[in-house]
Structure formats: C-alpha cells, structure tokens
Amino acid sequence: MTTLTAAQALSSTSGPAALSGRSEYEAALRRLREASQAYYGDGDSAMDDAAYDRLRLALLAWETENPSEVAPGSPTTLVADGAAPAGDVAHTTRLLSLDNVFDAEGLVAWGASVERRLGRAPAGGFTVEPKIDGAAVAARYRGGRLVRIVTRGDGSQGEDISHVIGQIDGLPEQLAGEVTVEVRGEVAFTQEQFEAANTVRVAHGAPVFANPRNGTAGTLRAKDRPYRLRMTFWAYGAVELEGVPFLPAGATHTDALAAVAAAGVRTTAAAGAGLHIVDDLAGAQQRVDAIAAMRAELPVGIDGVVIKLNDTAEQEAIGSGTRFPYWAIAVKLPAVERQTVLEDGVGGRPHRRPGPDRGARPGRDRRLHRHPGHPAQPRRHPPPRPPHRRHGDGVQGR
Template identity: 55%
Template sequence: MTTTEAVIADDAAYAQAVETAVKAAGAYYAGGDSALDDHAYDRLVRAIAAWEADHPGQVLPDSPTGKVAGGAAVGDVPHTQPMLSLDNVFSAEQFAAWAASLERRIGQPVAAWSVEPKLDGLAIAARYREGRLTQLITRGDGTSGEDVSHAIGTVVGLPGELSEPVSVEVRGEVLMTAAQFETALAVRAEHGGEPFANPRNAAAGTLRAKDRAYRLEMTFFAYGCLPLPGAGEELAARLTGSAHSGLMAYVAGLGVHTTAGTEVPGRTVTTVEEVQDRVAEIAALRAELPFGIDGIVVKADAAEDRRTAGSGSRAPRWAIAYKLPAVEKVTTLLGVEWNVGRTGIIAPRAVLEPVEIDGSTVTYATLHNPADITRRDLRIGDRVMVYKAGDIIPRIEAPVAHLRTGTEQAVDFPAACPQCGSAIDTSEQRWRCERGRDCHLVASVSYAAGRDQLDIEGLGLTRVVQLTDAGLAKDFADLFALTREQLLALDRMGPASTDNLLAAIERAKARPLARVLCALGVRGTGRSMSRRIARHFATMDNIRAADAEAMQRVEGIGIEKAPVIVAELAQLAPLIDKLVAAGVNMTEPGATPPRPDDAPGDGTVAVAGADDEGKPLHGMTVVVTGAMTGPLEKLSRNQMNELVERGGGRSSSSVSKRTSLVVAGENAGSKRAKAEELGIRLMSPGDFAVLVADLLP
C-alpha cells in the first residue's frame, strides 16, 4: 500500500479498534449503512491483525480477524457447506508471496489460476430444487445465514427456473449496477426515504427489506456452485470434481449470470506473471464497468489443487482477494458552487474537505444538476461518499445520512443566473440562463477562437472583451466581418497587430469542419465527438440534414444524446449561416460521406474512420501521453488526436486492453507504465512522426 498503515499503540487502543470494526461490520452487513468506507475498514482490520500478531495471548473473542465477513449479521438457516470469506493481498509482492506459499502447501506448482473480478456487493446462496429457485440465504457467520427469499423476483441473473431440473446451490454476489442505483435513489426519494450512500450499501439494505412500499431491482453474478443433499451422486461428483472454470461454464449454461458476459470475464491462466497481467487488465477497466469492483479474486482452478490446499476456519487457502486501491472515501460537503458555461448551462459543483482517493487529492466533485442535489438530499455539512476511479471526474454518490448531527444546512439554489442576473430556464433537469450563449458571450467567443477550435492567434481574452464591449462581436461569426478600420479604433491596436489579427482570422476560415463544429459548442459534444461527427458526415450540409436516427449512427451518440444535438444544431442555424456566408470551410478533409444505402436501423453502427483502409493507423486505438518532441513538439493534444484520426485511427485518453498503441513522450508517467504492464506497443514521438509523416501539417 502507498498510504501509511494505522498503528495501534496499546491494549486500550486495540479494544477500541475491535469495537469500531465490529460496529462498522455489523452496520454494513445488517443494514448497509456503515460509517467506514472500505479503505478505512481495511486499514483498521490490518492494524488489529498486526497488534494481535505481536500479542497473541490478548486477542479478544470479538476480533474481526478470525471471523467470516458478515459474521455480525444474525442468521438461522444452516449452510450446506461453510460459506467462507477471502483473505486479502494489496500488492504484487504480497500476491507472489501468497502464491508461493500455496504451492509449498500443495507440494507442486498450481496447475492453473482462475482470475475474475471481486464484485462489490453482498454474498448470498441461491438454492434450486429440481431446477426451481426456492430460497435465498445471506452469508451470515459462515455457518448459517439469514433467509432473504422475499427478494426472489427482484434479482436479475437469478432465473426462477434453470435450464435443467437439478438441485444445486449457486453462490455469488448481489449488487446494484450504476443504472439500478440511480433508479433506486429516485424511487427511494419518491417514497420519502433517506438516500443510499452507495450501490453496495443500497444492495445490502434492499436485500433485507421486507416491508417497503416499493421494490428495487438488483443483479446477481455467480462465483460458485455445489450440490444440495439428494442431488444425486452423478451430479455431486461432477460439481465437486470440476475445475472452477468448468463449474462457471456449467452455471452459465443453466441460465445464471456469471462474469462471462461482462467486460471483465473470468479467465484461466497458468503462471503468476499472467495472473498479474490479468489483474492489471481488470484494474484498467474498472472505471468503465457498469458495476463496482474492489479487487480481483485469484483461485487455484483445479479441483485437486483446491482439495489438497484445504480451508481454514475463516477462508479457503486456495483463493485470495487482490484488493485494488480505494476509489471511494467519506468526506465533508463544504459548499456548492454554481458555474455558468459558454452555452448558458448553470452547473453545480461540490466543494469538499480535501480527501485522497486513488492517488490524488480531491477537493471538488460533480453534481450534474439541481435535480441531482434534490434526489440525493444533499446538505451543506453532510458526510458524503465520494467516488473516483482513474481519469473519471469525482462524483458524490450520496450523503451518509445516519451520520447527520442536525447542523447540516440545505443547499441554496440560485434564483437568477449567477453570471448575468437574468431569469433561469428550469424546464429541463439541466438549468440554463434564458440568454443562453449570450449570457457568456465573452467565454463563448474566446472558446471558439481557442487553439483547439479555430486557433485565432492574437485574439486573447482582453481583445475579446474589447470587441464585445464595442458591439463588434455579438457572436464569433462576427469575427470574420471585422474591418481594419474597426480594429484600429480599439485601444492598443496598432497597424501591425491589426494586420496580424486579420491574417489569423483569415487563416481560421480554412480550419477543418471538426474544428468549426467544436467552436459552435454544441451541447453534448466536445473535441472528440465533434471529430467523430465531422468524419462521419463529411460536410456541414450532411450534418444539418441528419435527424436523430441518423445522428445515432455516429459512434458514441446514443438515443438520448442524438435529439439534443439535432435540436441544438437547428438552434444554431443562423450562426452557421453567417459562417457559411463569411466563407468559413464546412468540409472535413479526407472524410467520406455516408452512403445513401447506409440507412438507420440496419443493425450496424458507423465508426469514425471506417473507410480509412490503407492509412497508417487504420483500425488502431491510440493514446498520446507525455510531452511531444521533434516534429510533434508544437502540436496540442487536440491536434495530436486529429492527426491520429486523419491516419485512420481512434484517439483515446485512457489505456486499456483495447489500446493498440501508446505514443509516449517525455514524462509519460502512469499511462506508459500501464501500457508496459498490459504489453501494449509503445512508440516515441519521433517514430510516430515518421509513421504519419505524410499527414503532418
């Protein structure tokens, strides 16, 4: 671990630590409302274990170190076989040491390793009698659990009837996906309930709830299967003698969810090095998954290896949880800022007590919109659960409502636009100043003239303020109508600076369509999406003629975003017409327009660059990181991304198993390291410049 471990100083501190851990576990497993996040709980338990190792004669009977996770929960349904927890490792070195100890225990190398994500939910056992789901039981203390069969019918992935009439117990994890969690928050708010802190706690509380006036959907993923008494000798032998990978294939064949259908399916490998590679792959995809994971489970795959290794009272000796760095922490909501964007959108932003998450200090988090604040019942002074993973912008999942003291204050919503004082359009979830782009005219014009849009050199913020104050720029299209006489009349504008600015404006007319589209600031798009739209449609006329169905054929544009983009383009029609009249380029170099027979509804999705066969980067996903040198030194990151796409590739900001190439400049840092871990091709800026030499400006 990179953070400093907690240290227990004496027996009194030890007793207090045990009490705190027991209360936190009890709150979580009984109702899903623990006051400690995973990181804090893990640190506390590791400190308890360290103290106990030095004081073996003073171990308290309530200590969490010798118990199955969930042991604080009461349960009276005996388990068919003990339902154990997993021990943890937190680094490659710790995992290698554990793997070596396992191989010493079984007296030979492990035949194969099974590697799968450690899902962040609640363990349950689902009992099927002759193929019909009859009972759901929580882990409890590992020997008996709580009957939660009332939840049957609310758990996706647990069919009411299997494809075969077998009597088996399927074990796995119940969780809420991100979409299910959002729905749960909305439904709970409608019924006056306090918001859930996060998806894990929501699943834990929902699974046990019997008397709610509403039902919430959850999802199940299997991680084990065993025969029930009376299942038959043949089936029992098949299940107990199967490799773990074969067992999961059998369970999937019965119709039960496994991770096989996800972005992070279970995989079988043969060496410790391959395990580490797979751990890195899963970790790289963590932020993109529609459900939470807090680690990777590594198991000996072969049944014989598992039998030889055996199990302890708390955990099997043949499996380990490789925990990932924490991506959520509890901190305090200090305030809410209201910022007005260039299109007039009024966006709230949470101000947080600084907290370190996933290797960086977080002081702000997204709040999406006012409805989001209301739905989550956020209050100033709340202790809140904050989530962050990789490059994902931190977000507040919900307040930890049971920690409220009564001193928290309601969030003040603006009654007028914070930027200009005009009325606010609250008809949609995202509030907007009624003046729209005119509210933030200076920001809108400055953005359009920026380096990654029209790149008008010499048109800085001070000059834009002069132009707007003088009434010479009511939108950025007016820049192309400026005359020498008008500019010379402005303060500190001499003949040389005027001529230079007019020349820069003239050059801006030739920018590719993607740059012009980005300069328009269409809601729901940015630099990357503007390039995809421009490359797909090739001309502004084609873009303007597209309806929502046609717009959905652009990669990354879904059913919700498409009509917003189409409506926004229609609203921008007068501005686009002014740009056309001014002679601004409205075509994308090298792009091929969609063919007439590419009708929506044929089941395909158009991908930017699909007609780029023969180009040097055709079909490749490229990540650019670090400082560029040589011929690429003066290119901005956006210009590098444009270069990638002109070469037939797809630019990306994050490294994953889908990445084909990483262009690593000076001080490339973590992305280069991740590429090395995943075995992804690396290239220097100089070599990349040679590869795309024909495309360089």
C-alpha cells in the same frame, strides 16, 4: 496469511498509529467491531474501506506479535468479522470469506503459501475474475425452480431472504432444465439499476441510497417497502444440494461456472471484466492490472480481483481455514471516483448522487460519488463527513 508487523501494515498509507500496547489494541478492537456491526448490520458504516483495512491490518499485526494476548472472539478470527446477522438457515457447506492482499508483493507471498501447502507449484493454472462489490448469497434450486435465497451470515448460518425472489436479474425463478444445485455469488446494483432505484426512492419520499453497496444490503433485507427494486446476481461457484450431482468428477472452477451459465444463471464471466485462466501468478497480475484499468467503465462496482486455483483437486488438497479458503485470494483495489446524475423527482431537475448523508435530498447539494461503494469529497453542503465503506461477500467477500 497476513503476518506484517504493525509498522509495516501502516507504513504505506495514512491511518491509525501502530498499536503500542494492550489498551490501544482493545480500543482498536472496539472500533473494528462497531464498524463491522454498522456495515453488516444495516449496510451503513461511517468508516471507508481503506480505513477499515488499515485498522484490521494493525489488529492482525499486533495479534501476530502477541499471540497469547489475542482477545477471545476477535473479529479477525471470524467470518464477516463476526458481525453479520447469523440467521437460522444452515448453509449446505460453509460460506466463507476471502483473505486479502493489496499489491503484487502480497500476491507473490500468497503464491508461496499455496506452494508450501500443496508441496509443489499448482499444475492446473489460476482463474482471475472481478470481485463484485455486493452481498454474498446462496441460491438454492430444486428441480430447476428457485426455492430459497440465504445470506452469508456467519458462514455457517444465514438469513432467509427468499422474499426478494423475482427481483434479481441473472437469478431466474425457473431454469430451463430440472436442475438441483446451490449457486453462490454476489448480488449488487448495476450502475443503471442504482440510479433507477434512487429515482424510485425519491418518488416515494425516501432518502436516496448513499452508494450501491449500502443500497443492496438494505434492499435484500427490506420486506415492507411499497416498491420493489431490481438488482443483479453474479455467480462465482456452485455446490451440490441434497446430494444431487451437478458436475462430473474432476470438474474445474471454470467448468462449474460454465455449467451454471448453461443452466441460465449469470456468472462473474459476464461482469464485463470476464473470467480468465492463466498459467501463473505473473499472468494473474497482468489481468489484475488490466481489470483495474477498466474498472471505472464496468457496469457494476468491483472492489478487487479474485484469483483461485482452477483445479478442484488442488483446491481440496490445500483446504480452508476457519475464515477463508487457502486456495483463493482477493487483490483489493483502491476506491474509484465516479460522478453520476439523477433526475430530481420534482420538475426533473438533475442532481448529483449524494455521499454518506442518509437523509440527503436531491437537488440540494452536489457531491462526488466514489465507486464502488465509497462516496468521496469534495462536496459543497453540508460539511464533510467520513465516507461510507463497502462491504460484504461469500467466498468472495471482505
């Protein structure tokens, strides 16, 4: 839904100059692909969220103004910007990303697009929930037993990461009932788990994780570590698996998450900011502001707030595109700085969690950590380098 001009896309914040021709467009494409590949390939990118978003907006603006010159396979047209490892496990239904807006004006514009597609104002209200800064996965339960976990991948296929079954709080290996369903959500380190993970890594002589988001991405794909790290899951949706009914006809988004929670799986309603139903987008904006205000104190990192139509019939009427559903939107939030202390594995000396230097060792430097997933300056040694960015997601993604 982003149709800003290049100048508008970049006018409110510092960043690359508006793209003025084909050569600049192609150079920007290369930069975005490289950043996406680093982020989705190994969970580690030298480009922070804000810079990535500005670059992507500039590309979108140029492509909007020059539709006949859009490069085939442009990352702006693909789930996960076309860079996530696709894997070989087919998704039950497509696991899409979310479109983004960055302010109240963008939220109003999204609301107008919803009304155009629906032909009227939504009658079922909107839900507002935190956008967990983690990695999107689909978890499949058969007869109440967790049998497979799959990454989002390219939206159609993902990687089998079932080796992490048993490592994820909120995603039990066995449910109370014999439920068959696919639960979708985000896996992330809580702040407490992140610090514990880095303590374990120090004890094993491994470099500390730069930030929770990068640590989660690496941990989900790791198969040969001599230690296991705890993570946490928050569900944001569910789909029927193999035709087995899970929800009654007419169930809303909040009904679905309530059923998932009743089955024993943690949902975004338990993420600290809660899951709220509002009548209109004015109420949604109030919740966005409230969540932004409490964000630094939440137990897990969030990088935005997700707003959805609550009525699933209205969701189906509006539909989805190739990358994201038209009935949901993510309001992105700026990075928040948080400084935490870990214990040095030698002598118990405190040290600051490092920023983007992957080989940084505890006790040798002192840095501020931008939470979630964005290390920030200032820091003493070594000289500053660009911060890492977050990323990842399902219908709750970048």
